[in-house]
Amino acid sequence: MDAEWKKTLEDGTEIVRTCAWSPPGCHPVGCGLKLHVKDGKLIKVEGDPEHPVTKGRLCVRCLSLKDYIYHEDRIIYPMKRAKEDRGLDKRERISWEEAMDIFAEALKANQEKYGYEGSCLFNGTGRAACIHAALGCYSVLQSPNQCYALSGWSCYGPRCAVVNFVAGAGIPEMDYAAGFPLRYDDPSFQVPNYILVWGKEPPKSNSDGLFGHALIELMRLGAKLITVDPRMTWLATRSHLALRLRPGTDAALAMGILNVIINEDLYDHDFVDKWCYGFEQLAERVQEYPVEKVAEITEVPAEKIIEAGRALAQSPSSMTWGLSVDEAPNGVQTGQALMAIMAITGNLDIPGGTILGPVAGLGGAEEKDVPTQVPEDALSKKVGVDKYPAVGMIQNTVHPDLFLECLETDDPYPVRFAWLQSSNLISPTCSAQPSRWHKALQKMDFVVATDTFMNPTIMAVGDLFLPVATFAEGDGVVFTHFGSNTTNCSAINKAITVGEAKSDPEICFMLAKRIFPDIYTASVDELVHGYLSGLGAMSGAQNWYELRDIGTAQVPVTYKKYEKGLLRADGKPGFSTPTGRVELWTTMYRNLGDDPLPYYFEPKMSPSNTPEYEFILTTGSRRVTSFHSEHRQIKNLRDIHPNPVLEMNPADAKKHGIEEGDWVRIVNEHGSARYKVEITPILKKGVVNAAHGWWFPEEDPNEPNLYGVWKSNVNNMIPHGDIGKIGFGAPFKSAMCNIEKAE
Amino acid sequence: MINGLLVDTQYCTGCYTCEIACRNEKEIPAGQWGIKLNQVGPFCVSEEEDKFIWNYTPMVTELCDLCADRVAAGQKPACVHHCLADALEYGPLSELVAKMEAKGERAYLMIP
Ligand code: SF4
Ligand code: SF4
Numbered sequence: 001m002d003a004e005w006k007k008t009l010e011d012g013t014e015i016v017r018t019c020a021w022s023p024p025g026c027h028p029v030g031c032g033l034k035l036h037v038k039d040g041k042l043i044k045v046e047g048d049p050e051h052p053v054t055k056g057r058l059c060v061r062c063l064s065l066k067d068y069i070y071h072e073d074r075i076i077y078p079m080k081r082a083k084e085d086r087g088l089d090k091r092e093r094i095s096w097e098e099a100m101d102i103f104a105e106a107l108k109a110n111q112e113k114y115g116y117e118g119s120c121l122f123n124g125t126g127r128a129a130c131i132h133a134a135l136g137c138y139s140v141l142q143s144p145n146q147c148y149a150l151s152g153w154s155c156y157g158p159r160c161a162v163v164n165f166v167a168g169a170g171i172p173e174m175d176y177a178a179g180f181p182l183r184y185d186d187p188s189f190q191v192p193n194y195i196l197v198w199g200k201e202p203p204k205s206n207s208d209g210l211f212g213h214a215l216i217e218l219m220r221l222g223a224k225l226i227t228v229d230p231r232m233t234w235l236a237t238r239s240h241l242a243l244r245l246r247p248g249t250d251a252a253l254a255m256g257i258l259n260v261i262i263n264e265d266l267y268d269h270d271f272v273d274k275w276c277y278g279f280e281q282l283a284e285r286v287q288e289y290p291v292e293k294v295a296e297i298t299e300v301p302a303e304k305i306i307e308a309g310r311a312l313a314q315s316p317s318s319m320t321w322g323l324s325v326d327e328a329p330n331g332v333q334t335g336q337a338l339m340a341i342m343a344i345t346g347n348l349d350i351p352g353g354t355i356l357g358p359v360a361g362l363g364g365a366e367e368k369d370v371p372t373q374v375p376e377d378a379l380s381k382k383v384g385v386d387k388y389p390a391v392g393m394i395q396n397t398v399h400p401d402l403f404l405e406c407l408e409t410d411d412p413y414p415v416r417f418a419w420l421q422s423s424n425l426i427s428p429t430c431s432a433q434p435s436r437w438h439k440a441l442q443k444m445d446f447v448v449a450t451d452t453f454m455n456p457t458i459m460a461v462g463d464l465f466l467p468v469a470t471f472a473e474g475d476g477v478v479f480t481h482f483g484s485n486t487t488n489c490s491a492i493n494k495a496i497t498v499g500e501a502k503s504d505p506e507i508c509f510m511l512a513k514r515i516f517p518d519i520y521t522a523s524v525d526e527l528v529h530g531y532l533s534g535l536g537a538m539s540g541a542q543n544w545y546e547l548r549d550i551g552t553a554q555v556p557v558t559y560k561k562y563e564k565g566l567l568r569a570d571g572k573p574g575f576s577t578p579t580g581r582v583e584l585w586t587t588m589y590r591n592l593g594d595d596p597l598p599y600y601f602e603p604k605m606s607p608s609n610t611p612e613y614e615f616i617l618t619t620g621s622r623r624v625t626s627f628h629s630e631h632r633q634i635k636n637l638r639d640i641h642p643n644p645v646l647e648m649n650p651a652d653a654k655k656h657g658i659e660e661g662d663w664v665r666i667v668n669e670h671g672s673a674r675y676k677v678e679i680t681p682i683l684k685k686g687v688v689n690a691a692h693g694w695w696f697p698e699e700d701p702n703e704p705n706l707y708g709v710w711k712s713n714v715n716n717m718i719p720h721g722d723i724g725k726i727g728f729g730a731p732f733k734s735a736m737c738n739i740e741k742a743e
Numbered sequence: 744m745i746n747g748l749l750v751d752t753q754y755c756t757g758c759y760t761c762e763i764a765c766r767n768e769k770e771i772p773a774g775q776w777g778i779k780l781n782q783v784g785p786f787c788v789s790e791e792e793d794k795f796i797w798n799y800t801p802m803v804t805e806l807c808d809l810c811a812d813r814v815a816a817g818q819k820p821a822c823v824h825h826c827l828a829d830a831l832e833y834g835p836l837s838e839l840v841a842k843m844e845a846k847g848e849r850a851y852l853m854i855p
């Protein structure tokens with residue numbers, strides 16, 4: 001890459017080389033950009049062709065960066081609103097000095113009344129703020145209660161737990177040679193025979209930082225896809241096998257595939273003998289899942305299940321697993337079975353296989369890693385981890401479902417100060433039953449929000465708004481897979497200043513200095529860059545400034561880390577599990593009170609368990625034009641997908657006299673929501689797919705309308721607390737509903 | 744010599760990047776297009792085999808000048824440069840025809 005991060009052209013235009021990570025919302029893909037700046041203003045965005053992975057390519061969201069940054073609705077100065085005016089579209093511009101005073105006084109008052117545990121911080125999903133949340137919560141608030149409000153922590157957390165418990169490693173990802181300077185031409189890389197794409201659409205989602213279009217590159221090189229999705233997605237139309245399962249039956253399908261691999265003796269005996277634990281028990285368990293029975297449960301034809309097992313046994317083959325593993329109470333079993341498929345076929349950590357992350361868990365700091373710490377007695381009061389220790393161990397946050405109950409009932413204790421750090425949780429994004437969260441948040445004595453735009457959640461309860469910089473307006477770091485399996489680590493370079501917006505780390509350190517002037521004596525700039533240097537250490541750069549000169553550091557992939565002692569703290573070969581092996585029979589599951597072997601159970605809401613409903617309701621599929629609840633006010637993007645859409649099969653639509661574009665109500669015992677129908681044969685009969693993240697920035701912001709956030713709020717139909725045994729997974733992808741015609 | 748754009752309909756993922764990249768580059772207002780994404784399908788051609796056809800077909804309009812300024816400056820057209828699937832290629836028609844022949848399937852050429 002260009003060694004100069006900034007160049008000035010003759011006409012005074014500056015070209016700033018940088019990589020992207022939210023805001024605007026995105027996962028840590030870190031696509032390479034060249035930002036053109038004239039007279040302090042961003043005038044043009046161009047993809048950086050020298051980025052080793054993205055090579056100049058950009059999605060519509062970074063291409064619309066200018067529209068986002070300079071949007072008339074963006075809030076770029078600190079704002080306050082009197083508590084009695086909550087829910088009213090009123091706010092008053094204040095200085096950062098006043099804002100920090102208000103913050104510090106409110107926090108102090110709250111701590112005096114309710115203790116350190118009486119405050120909390122909500123982080124959203126995917127945005128860089130979910131890394132900086134630890135700094136805000138543990139260092140600034142000194143509270144143990146960091147909360148990701150999604151029921152069952154149903155995003156990434158369950159998969160992190162699975163791989164940690166089963167293999168003692170960081171998140172697995174398909175090998176796309178992202179760590180090699182020569183990429184696919186590196187002599188040690190092999191093109192996989194088959195790629196199992198389970199419950200995700202990478203070209204649209206780029207989830208977890210995987211550059212989704214790498215799949216297209218691998219297909220061009222000859223890799224064949226096996227897609228697992230109830231819908232016939234575009235990717236599925238180009239797949240060798242499209243396994244269109246009934247939503248919520250993923251664990252059964254994975255067990256069926258394991259049955260084929262084991263009973264047809266297709267597994268890698270050598271790997272199983274040397275590196276796996278509990279194969280006999282697993283082999284016995286899969287006998288409960290004969291292919292015909294699995295075909296009946298999942299609606300995937302038996303021949304296809306058999307073919308999938310046979311294909312995946314042809315090493316190298318790889319897997320990229322998605323959100324649908326997380327968004328099910330049965331999800332940690334699905335993940336466990338998928339890890340078993342990759343392990344016993346000998347596809348773990350080999351060229352063209354599924355690469356294991358060297359570090360377990362999500363990136364970012366723990367309480368012990370931040371400068372000011374949560375006092376011991378408060379730390380032990382983190383809500384819900386006594387009941388669900390796995391969530392505390394893996395994610396280091398409260399348990400979301402129990403935290404809602406805590407806010408509602410003040411049991412075990414009252415919490416009255418909340419920080420919404422880039423989380424619009426009452427929109428249909430990262431919570432189940434958002435109307436309950438709405439009421440719970442209204443109980444707060446004080447709510448501070450750090451964000452880029454006003455949104456329904458802040459409109460409802462925010463007292464203080466601190467404006468957050470986009471990635472073009474502050475220095476930062478981006479690392480794929482949140483640091484858990486990073487192949488690319490890049491510097492984010494400040495190119496412009498907009499109003500008085502500050503980056504999330506800047507805000508955290510400004511507040512920390514205000515609250516602890518004796519501890520944080522260095523300047524904000526020094527503190528921020530010291531912190532960023534730490535976060536970017538995986539790049540191998542000495543500090544952040546060195547990383548800025550490098551641009552994007554490719555973190556070399558080491559294959560077969562388990563042979564080289566690279567997965568264990570003691571440097572011995574093997575895996576970092578109690579037995580030192582990949583645990584097909586998982587000790588940690590047993591210790592946590594779950595079955596040590598994978599199993600399937602029928603979802604609580606399902607055609608047989610709740611026959612009063614006609615349709616399976618699935619949610620959360622991606623559109624490139626938005627990141628969850630973001631981007632709805634960006635005209636070029638909104639024009640592409642203007643309405644909340646419900647996808648429905650033609651036969652189902654006909655039966656109900658519904659025509660393309662009709663408005664319908666989705667209804668179940670928990671709530672209802674209004675959607676516009678798109679009739680499409682890609683949906684199975686009896687399954688409807690509702691878009692998430694909707695609110696309407698053009699509508700009345702005042703309570704009770706709140707930008708229309710309750711109109712198409714599909715999350716209100718997802719039950720609270722329907723989670724798996726060890727606390728992970730909720731049925732965002734397999735609830736049930738009826739459909740009625742609406743006006 | 745006439746230049747054009749070659750579209751790979753096997754791998755165009757329908758990501759809309761070409762539309763927005765073009766609109767930015769040519770300062771085209773909302774509601775107008777220099778290149779517009781269309782699609783054929785999805786429709787089922789065999790229920791038995793669960794086989795579907797679903798192709799994205801971006802098409803240039805008269806507002807496209809094949810990014811004359813960018814090309815003159817030695818750059819690729821904005822849509823080609825940013826296309827996420829590398830499904831667009833720019834060049835002289837004769838060269839593109841040869842590439843199309845080599846590909847042998849699922850592609851078309853367009854000129855504005
Ligand atoms: S995937 Fe993310 S980082 Fe990449 S271009 Fe899109 S919004 Fe930007
Ligand atoms: S070549 Fe340039 S003008 Fe033509 S469609 Fe592409 S971006 Fe637009």
Ligand code: SF4
Pocket residue numbers: 754755756757758759760761762780799801822825826827828829830831
């Ligand atoms: S940018 Fe490329 S992949 Fe995306 S829609 Fe246009 S032609 Fe297709």
